[in-house]
Amino acid sequence: MTTAAATPLPLTGVPRTGLPPYAVVVGDPARAATVAAFLEDAKEVAYRREYRTFTGTWRGLPVVVSSHGVGASGALLLFQELAQAGVTHLIRLGTAGAIRRGIADGDLVIADAAVRDDGVTQQLIPAEYPAFAAPEAVLALQRTARAAGAPHHRGVVWTRAAFQPGFLPLPVEAYERAGIAAIEMELSALYVFAATRGLVAGGALVVDGANADELVDEEATGGYDPHRTVVADGVARGARITLDALRLLATDVPAQAG
């Protein structure tokens, strides 16, 4: 007979307790497997819906790797269950479209903060509340990206619920002029979630093209294609950088959580 304590958490299927405190979270379940392939003793511990979770060890540090799917609303459910199961440090290794000039495909954008256009956190806490990374996570990512010799940039990113525009105007031009680095769909929710619960969060985004808004004209652009070698190489580089950053957080920079 299954005891309540042995029952996995309902949405993601992760064990109720006992996950390592350090997690890499990614959008794509296939990317979770890609990152897990870098670990020693990688083990898939759950796969429900878009949520695929592995545990393993990176250079002596036990870690979790989980996917959260596309969109902040579903991603929050993963963050919630990971935290419930023992995770205190989360770095999102995502993909993003570049907005700021000088950021190339495959480069890493380390996000200091995110514009809260995620479509869900507005229902949780007033819009004036900021979405910011833990400074120690940003510095750890910057340090490991530098050490890896990886092209990287720091900046504010735009987390937007709508992948592509519809019939209403969006403030793309204003954000371009304001120097926003890149656009993606989940990071502001992670930052708000972590900051309001005393957890440590950061984000490293691999650029997979220009903001998808500019790719609406498929005939002119060839469409949106994140499945290129330059992106896969960026993800592989980003995975090591992210895992190394978690290791730094676990060793050099003492945990701030709690």
Ligand SMILES: O=P(O)(O)O[C@H]1O[C@H](CO)[C@@H](O)[C@H]1O
């Ligand atoms: O590649 P991931 O991590 O999913 O990140 C980006 O890619 C998806 C859009 O295609 C959104 O989830 C966006 O945030």
Ligand SMILES: O=c1cc[nH]c(=O)[nH]1
């Ligand atoms: O959310 C995303 C991800 C990649 N490119 C974009 O334009 N948006």
